Amino acid sequence: MNALEQIHTLQLEVSPQYSRTLRTRMDACTPEEVALLEEVAGMILKIAGKDLRSYCEGYNWICDAFLREELEFRRSGEYRLKTFADAFAQVYDRPEVMVPYMRGLLMTQLWWPNHTSALHYLRHSFLPTLPDGYSFLEIGPGHGLLLSFPANDPRCASLEAWDISESSLTETKDCLHRIGVHRDVRLRKKDLYEAASGTDQFDGILFSEVLEHLEDPKGALRALREALTPSGKLLIHVPLNSPAPDHLFNPESDTKLLDLVSSCGFNIESSAFYPQHGFSLEQAVANKLTISALVVARKNDADL
Ligand SMILES: C[S@@+](CC[C@H](N)C(=O)[O-])C[C@H]1O[C@@H](n2cnc3c(N)ncnc32)[C@H](O)[C@@H]1O
Structure with a gap:
C-alpha cells in the first residue's frame, strides 16, 4: 500500500x-x-x-x-x-x-482540496519565481510542513521562521527533523510585528493561515512590508468566511482582501481564490462560504 x-x-x-x-x-x-x-x-x-x-x-x-x-x-x-x-x-x-x-x-x-491547492500554489507558482539563492522567511510555521518546501529547494540559500508559540516552534523543528531536512534553518521565537524594524530582509516571505488570527491585520501587513528586500515578494494565504475556534479577522471577499493588501503599500502581482465546496467564487462570496485566498504582493513606494 x-x-x-x-x-x-x-x-x-x-x-x-x-x-x-x-x-x-x-x-x-x-x-x-x-x-x-x-x-x-x-x-x-x-x-x-x-x-x-x-x-x-x-x-x-x-x-x-x-x-x-x-x-x-x-x-x-x-x-x-x-x-x-x-x-x-x-x-x-x-x-x-x-x-x-x-x-x-x-x-x-x-x-481539504483548498488546502492542497494552496500547497500546490506555494510549490509551483511562488517558489519558482524567487531569484536563485533566495532568502526565505515563514511567519507562523506551526506544524512545519510548508517550510519543508523551500527547505528542500536547492535554489533557496537561507531559511528562517518566526513564531510566537514555543510549542509551534518545537513542532516545526520536529517536523523538519523527521522529514530529513539537514540544512540550517533558523527558528526564532519572534512576533511578526517586530518585522517593522526592518533589520532583517528576505526575498520571499510566506504568511500562511496567520492573518485571520490577528487583531491588527493592517499593522501586520505593514510590518511585513519592511521585512522584504526591494524586489521581495510576500505570499499571503488566508481563508475568507472561515469560522474557527481562534479566528478573529474575516477579510470576507476577494475584493476587500485585495484592497486591504493594496492599502498597506503593496502592488498585487497575482492572486488565486479556491472556494471550499466546489462553488464558484461569486457564489461563495455571496453566501459567505469558505474560500482559501492566495495573494502575491510586492511592496511599492507608497508613503504610509
Ligand atoms: C494556524 S497556524 C498556521 C500553520 C501553517 N503556517 C499553515 O499555513 O498551515 C498559525 C501559526 O501562527 C502563529 N502566530 C500567531 N500569531 C503570531 C504572531 N503575531 N507572530 C508570529 N507567529 C504568530 C501561531 O503560533 C501558529 O503557529
Whole structure:
C-alpha cells in the first residue's frame, strides 16, 4: 500500500462519519493532485510516526470544531472571538486543544482540496519565481510542513521562521527533523510585528493561515512590508468566511482582501481564490462560504 492509501484507509476507519467526503475527495483528484498528495502523505507518515491514529483523530476534532463554529457564524454573520486574549485563553494556552488542532490541520493538507491547492500554489507558482539563492522567511510555521518546501529547494540559500508559540516552534523543528531536512534553518521565537524594524530582509516571505488570527491585520501587513528586500515578494494565504475556534479577522471577499493588501503599500502581482465546496467564487462570496485566498504582493513606494 502506498503512503496515501495507507493514511486514507486509517482515516476512513477513524472517521466513518466523514467517509462520504473522504471518498469523494479521492475520486475527484487529478493525477497531478494525486502525485502531490502522495508526496505529502509520505511526509505525514514520517512526521506522525507511530502516532498516526491520533493525527487522524485530530482531523475529527478539527471537522467537529469547525462545524460548531460554522453554525454560530451562520446565526451571527461574525466570528465568535474578537480578541487575541480570548483566543489565547481558549486555544493557544490549552495543550488539550492545541495538539488535536495542529494535528488535524496537518491532515487537512490532504483532505481539504483548498488546502492542497494552496500547497500546490506555494510549490509551483511562488517558489519558482524567487531569484536563485533566495532568502526565505515563514511567519507562523506551526506544524512545519510548508517550510519543508523551500527547505528542500536547492535554489533557496537561507531559511528562517518566526513564531510566537514555543510549542509551534518545537513542532516545526520536529517536523523538519523527521522529514530529513539537514540544512540550517533558523527558528526564532519572534512576533511578526517586530518585522517593522526592518533589520532583517528576505526575498520571499510566506504568511500562511496567520492573518485571520490577528487583531491588527493592517499593522501586520505593514510590518511585513519592511521585512522584504526591494524586489521581495510576500505570499499571503488566508481563508475568507472561515469560522474557527481562534479566528478573529474575516477579510470576507476577494475584493476587500485585495484592497486591504493594496492599502498597506503593496502592488498585487497575482492572486488565486479556491472556494471550499466546489462553488464558484461569486457564489461563495455571496453566501459567505469558505474560500482559501492566495495573494502575491510586492511592496511599492507608497508613503504610509
Ligand atoms: C494556524 S497556524 C498556521 C500553520 C501553517 N503556517 C499553515 O499555513 O498551515 C498559525 C501559526 O501562527 C502563529 N502566530 C500567531 N500569531 C503570531 C504572531 N503575531 N507572530 C508570529 N507567529 C504568530 C501561531 O503560533 C501558529 O503557529
